[in-house]
Amino acid sequence: QTVVTQEPSFSVSPGGTVTLTCGLRSGSVSTSHYPSWYQQTPGQAPRTLIYNTNTRSSGVPGRFSGSILDNKAALTITGAQADDESDYYCVLHMASGIYVFGGGTKLTVL
């Protein structure tokens, strides 16, 4: 069973920078997994932030960026704002054609 790992929670100060990661319990994440990132606030559907590792979805502010860092996909928020306080999910596309979501990271801005 493929397990995608994310930090359960993270905290950042307003204006600060935070990097959330998305790893594989067994193996390394690469661009071949086409990592994508989604932001979700309570009661809302997820919103697409980043796809294909580092491409921002339409309308997403430039403070959100994606990359591969130390064999994990990473989402960096530079200059965090109060309304960035949300749950963040990554998802990986596996060679078998299935998708696996990470458990999500609850980001607090305070």
Place this chain on the structure above:
Amino acid sequence: QVQLQESGPGLVKPSETLSLTCSVSGASINVYYWSWIRQPPGRGLEWIGWIHYSGSSNYNPSLRSRVTMSVDASKNHLSLDLNSVTAADTAVYYCARYGTMYYFDYWGQGALVTVSS
């Protein structure tokens, strides 16, 4: 503008079949790939599977034995059936479109389905 809307019974009895429909507007259903994703209350997202109009599909291995997806191009909608449900299948069910870069670009608002007698 692409819009997706899930619909179906909000309450299903244990051991019965959960059936949902996703109506698509603003995009032709026979061009793209479509997925179902669910989220139990207070928990994370779980990918259920994807389907293409051609009939090709792929399901989450943990749900594969209980899931059937289909596409109806004449109605521009897709359907999800999940049989032998238990309380663990209680969740908000989302339909989503995904494209060539293997990401979900449009999502429905979600439909809460509760499994209870």
